[in-house]
Amino acid sequence: MAVDAGSIPELDQKKYDADEQVKIICLGDSAVGKSKLMERFLMDEYRPQQLSTYALTLYKHAATVGNKTIAVDFWDTAGQERFQNMHPSYYHKAHACIMVFDVQRKLTYKNLANWYKELREYRPEIPCCVVANKIDADMKVTQRSFNFGKKQGLPFYFVSAADGTNVVKMFRDMIKRAVEYKQNPSDFMDEVMQELENFDLEKKDNSEAEEDGLKAESPELV
Numbered sequence: 001m002a003v004d005a006g007s008i009p010e011l012d013q014k015k016y017d018a019d020e021q022v023k024i025i026c027l028g029d030s031a032v033g034k035s036k037l038m039e040r041f042l043m044d045e046y047r048p049q050q051l052s053t054y055a056l057t058l059y060k061h062a063a064t065v066g067n068k069t070i071a072v073d074f075w076d077t078a079g080q081e082r083f084q085n086m087h088p089s090y091y092h093k094a095h096a097c098i099m100v101f102d103v104q105r106k107l108t109y110k111n112l113a114n115w116y117k118e119l120r121e122y123r124p125e126i127p128c129c130v131v132a133n134k135i136d137a138d139m140k141v142t143q144r145s146f147n148f149g150k151k152q153g154l155p156f157y158f159v160s161a162a163d164g165t166n167v168v169k170m171f172r173d174m175i176k177r178a179v180e181y182k183q184n185p186s187d188f189m190d191e192v193m194q195e196l197e198n199f200d201l202e203k204k205d206n207s208e209a210e211e212d213g214l215k216a217e218s219p220e221l222v
């Protein structure tokens with residue numbers, strides 16, 4: 001069936017052209033502002049795709065890191081408290097994780113320890129950060145110190161999805177770290193996956209080159 005090139009969304013085209021693809025997940029209690037943060041960051045171009053089975057929203061974004069185009073898949077779930085634990089596929093092949101709590105609800109900060117523990121069961125090495133959201137509601141909280149994650153060396157950000165404070169910086173940093181991780185994984189299985197991916201790409205390049213050669217020699221095949 002013919003495909004009308006005009007009907008292919010621009011984002012898909014960018015993704016097709018991307019040099020690299022990364023997956024970034026977001027963790028945290030319900031209503032801490034995970035979805036609002038993503039929406040704030042992707043405001044001008046977000047295209048949510050609802051997969052109702054797991055109440056999962058995938059946000060696709062094309063970023064530029066250095067001189068490369070990066071296709072970023074942001075994964076977000078709704079109403080996590082109903083599921084208690086995340087489905088393992090949520091963590092599968094994630095390259096970075098953004099852990100969010102609500103500065104106005106202490107329990108969401110305490111629960112970071114549970115989220116972090118679960119994350120590390122599935123993804124022991126990926127870059128992760130701690131995000132204190134909703135600082136617009138009480139700017140005084142930025143004077144306080146939140147030590148969770150310090151021991152593990154996790155970067156910390158005070159942000160507000162409502163007024164945009166620090167949102168772009170936090171996401172850009174995490175995209176960069178996701179790309180760095182993908183290119184230099186410190187987890188053995190990820191190293192294997194990256195090798196396989198490179199191998200596939202090489203194979204594809206070779207077969208394309210062969211095909212081009214064939215076309216040049218046999219013009220009737222064109």
Ligand SMILES: Nc1nc2c(ncn2[C@@H]2O[C@H](COP(=O)(O)OP(=O)(O)OP(=O)(O)O)[C@@H](O)[C@H]2O)c(=O)[nH]1
Nearest residue numbers: 030031032033034035036078079080134160161162
């Ligand atoms: N004041 C303030 N409210 C916020 C901020 N971010 C989110 N909210 C509010 O917090 C509520 C929850 O935000 P969501 O983004 O839906 O939370 P979530 O973490 O995605 O929640 P689940 O999908 O249930 O897991 C909404 O009413 C938002 O308007 C913020 O930065 N400041």
Ligand SMILES: [Mg+2]
Nearest residue numbers: 034035077078
């Ligand atoms: Mg949500």
